[in-house]
Amino acid sequence: MVVLAAISDADTDEQILAEAVKLADAFDDELHVVHVRSYDSLSDTEQDATDKTVKQQTKAIAAAAVEDVDRSVVPVGLIGQPAAEILEYAEEIDTRYLVIGGQKRSPVGKALFGSTTQKVLLGAERPVVTVMG
Template sequence: MVVLAAIDDSERASRVADEAAKLAAAFDDELHLVHVFNRSRLVDVLEVTLDDEDPAENYEVQQEADRIAAAATADVEYPAETVVRVGDPVTNVVEYAESVDARYIVIGGRKRTPTGKALFGSVTQKVMLNADRPVVNAPGQN
């Protein structure tokens, strides 16, 4: 089976990757690090337009995802596969987890005020509500 770590380009990603690696090692599962780019970031940051090309197949997109995964796993001693998706993070994480029959989805939420929770959607919260498998929230200070 697979343990899926949903990572972003933040300090939380290393916490998520570490927790996912521990679970993968405990069950002798594969570890997949999934990073979802939104289209505007691809254009703004990577200066990549993907009219007819599958974003996951683009060299620059894969290189950026590999950089993010390397930063997240700098202290992790467990082999991991980097997976790139483009679009809505919630949809992509949940669909990828289903496609590989992931044992767990590991994600890292951030602390928010009650007002912030009511006004703004949380990727972590939406993944927990939409996934059909266990979701582990790797808590932290962020």
């Protein structure tokens, strides 16, 4: 099986990776590290690029994040709505655990702005480990 770590260029990425490595080592599973870019976050130049090009750039971000990880890691770059892409990929590869980061927000903040973490937690059909920043 696979442990999936979803990173986002946040301060918690190192903690997410550390927790994912622990789980992958404990179960002797593969470790996949996913970075997702939303279409809304793309610059004008990136919007003119193909999805394949943007996915390659995003995969490079995931690969750079795991350079210091002392184990085999599969970096994955995706583009789209982050929560939906993470959940779809987790289903596709039959993930044992999802490891994601979270931020403390008020209930009103969650309702107004949404949350990738919240969407993953509510939509996942497998265990999710949340690393709080």
